[in-house]
Amino acid sequence: MTRFHVVIAGGGNAGLCAAITAASAGATVCVIEAAPKGWRGGNTRHTRNMRVAHDEGNGILTGPYPVEEYMEDLLRVTAGNTNQELATITLERSKELWDYLAEQGVHYQPSLGGTLSLGRTNAFFLGGGRSMLNALYRTAESLGVVIHYDAKVTSLDIQDGVFNSATVTHGWQSDSPEESTIEGRAFIAAAGGFEANIEWLKEAWGTAAENFLIRGTPYNRGEVLRQLLDAGVASVGDSKQCHAVAIDGRAPKFDGGIVTRLDCVPFGVVLNAHGQRFYDEGEDFWPKRYAIWGRLVAAQPDQVGHVIIDSKSIDLFMPSVFPPLKADTLEELAQLTGLPADAMVQTIDAFNHACQGANFDHTEYDDCHTVGIEPAKTHWARPIDKPPFYAYTLRPGITFTYLGVKIDSNARMIMANGRNSGNLYAAGEIMAGNVLGQGYLAGIGMTIGSVFGRIAGESAANAVLN
Amino acid sequence: MGVCNACRYCEGLCAVFPAMELRRQLSGPDVDYLANLCHSCGACYFDCQYAEPHEFAIGVPTVLADLREESYARYAWPGFLAPLFERNGLWVALITAFSVTVFVLGFILFSNPGVLFASGSEEGAFYRAMPHNTMAGLFGSVFLYSIIAMVLSVRKFWRASESQGSASWRSIWQATRDAAKLRNLEGGGMGCMHKSETPSNARRVAHHFTFYGFLLCLASTSTATVMHYLFGVQAPYPWWSPTVILGVLGGIGLILGPIGLLGVKKGSHSALRPVSGSGMDVAFLVMLLATSVTGLLLLFFRATPAMGILLAIHLGVVFALFLTMPYGKFVHGLYRYVSLVRHAHEQAGDKQ
16 A cells, blocks of 8 residues: 555646646655556647647747637637636636746747648647657656556545545556555546547447547546546536547557548548548538548448549648559549449549639639539539549547546536535546537647646645645 | 658657658658768657557667668768678778788888887977878878768769759858757757657767867867978977867867767667667777877877887877778768758758
8 A cells, every 4th residue: 555645547748737736836646657658648649739828929839829819719619618717717827838838848849840820829849749748757757756657547445525545456458467555635537538448439429439540549448537427526528429530541540640630631522432422521621620520421331431532632731641542543443442433433423523613722712612513512622533543541530538527626526416526636638528518629638638737736735735 | 751741740859850841752862861861869769659669660760770871881982892881890990900000010110120119209209110201191191092982972972862953151051050069969959868768968968079079189180280391390299289289188079979979879779779780880989989099198108118109009090090981980970961961951942
């Protein structure tokens, strides 16, 4: 049996911000990380930036991003489905994060190639999320935080909303796992969502979930979340919703991360397994549509889509990590992709004849659209007629889930009976649903993680030290 | 590299990634260029979400380290000497041993055997052991040969990959500053991660000692030439002469630097090391160390009977160093500098 002031489940951005804050305040802190060291940090390892409010640009951030504008953006993407008080705290305190993280050893860089639109609003970590994590781990270790890798919280001893101890299985993936009990005077849950738990996803999506790809860590299985809900903590967010985006269908089952994105949809047509189109590919710019396409593809037979483009467009988007299938005729391409050739050729012929407009410009809403077909393609519609032809596969890629624990402004969990918990706190994806009821805003997940990581660390340390 | 081009998180770490992004397809000479642009700071390995244990197993510094060693052989002049880069450590050791032996025997055979145990710090003492014209002629020609071999190698390297127009003075100046500061060994600002994900400045500092030590030694030799030919003063030179002061400072740099680099190398992470075991790094560092140690020993013991033999050994080592320069790790500096020039050039062109 070991004893700490603060026990934290999860060693990602939120957990480490909490650990660093609590340890800096003088608390003894232990972090239980389910992944081995090489995989540490949950989905933070796949991130690259954080959306932060600021009144002036700073040389790297290219201009001001006031809290008011940030709030407008948040209200727009969530359609108002947010806890206003917690949202205000998140955005207000996001102003402190640039300097705070820099003090913990995190470096920044100008926005990366292909992401210029985020250069004003988002702070990009030099070297990406894993580099950021390395810095946070270094700082946490230097403050004496004890970190257990490859350690899983198998059960939580919580009585009437008061945490006593956690049973932890060390080396849980090995042949000789060992159990230990870690006592704490406060518990911070920063263990992410349940997006890697296919069984849980199937509760909402049925067997279709078996064809989902998980973009991030396989360690976000939602076990801590389930234990907290079972212990009577109030939930927040739609249990059936997850953030699903359309990604390259050849991505690995887990941890494919950023390189599996595919930006080519607006340049061609997307066919389902029957060779039919099913949605307007040119409705809006891809960064504003990729999240919708995850659901669209999930609703198609076999949860798959095929993007067909021709040689006019092949160099207009970021190169994908997986090369496209390539053929000189549509019939050959149909064979390569396994699509019914007749249906595919017919769909593309109809599409080609429906294309109108001559001023193609993929950087603005141009006048290239279709007339007389359903569904229409409203922008960037050009006939697919210049061989060679290319095909990419789309699958739904799950980024995160919305279900979480309900918290107050001190990051303290609220029980299902409406009362405050005794010493339970939460930070990061496991409570992001309080702020992000639906939708997503690039980089806000990390903001919520750092802001509430710090708040949870402060609150827990205050409670146990005073 | 497909993964890197689709990810781009490392864009700010060093020159390699912006250079990679300019090329959708990488051809042979472009790969050699990127390999030599890489300073092997390791940041992109420890920051990489796709490095092992990820199934993509991306290891940019490892791949580039191997390609870099291969590229040295590819551009060697004359081409038939390229195999010297394989098992480089062995070749350098053999050549050095041979060279030192020849100098010692030469002292015995061509002057009287007594000079080997002669002492002397008075003017002209060295040249009683070996006539000045012989020494100058011998070292002048090996130096000239090395320069020619290296110039031709670098020319081949520069011409191998296409560039738009010739490099401007501005690009050359930019590359010179980058090289002088080892800017690309900083991992974008965090520091070099030669050992683990915890950055350290040890490698950069040790390299600075080595590099600037080498330059000071070069300056020392140059002042000696000036003293000899312009002022007619013969070696050995007094303690206060620029030759000795620069030589001692340079020698100290060339002792501390290589020892530091050997230490760093020993503790370096396997992801930063080439898979092939040519031994060229260690060979070159040991040669530099041998040069400085024998040089300083000669300085300290030149008034004793050890002068003759120390002079023979020092000259043997220096001769071997010059001779092996175009066929050893020394060339890394040349190709890297040229790559930095190309990088500055294409980045400037990119912005126009």
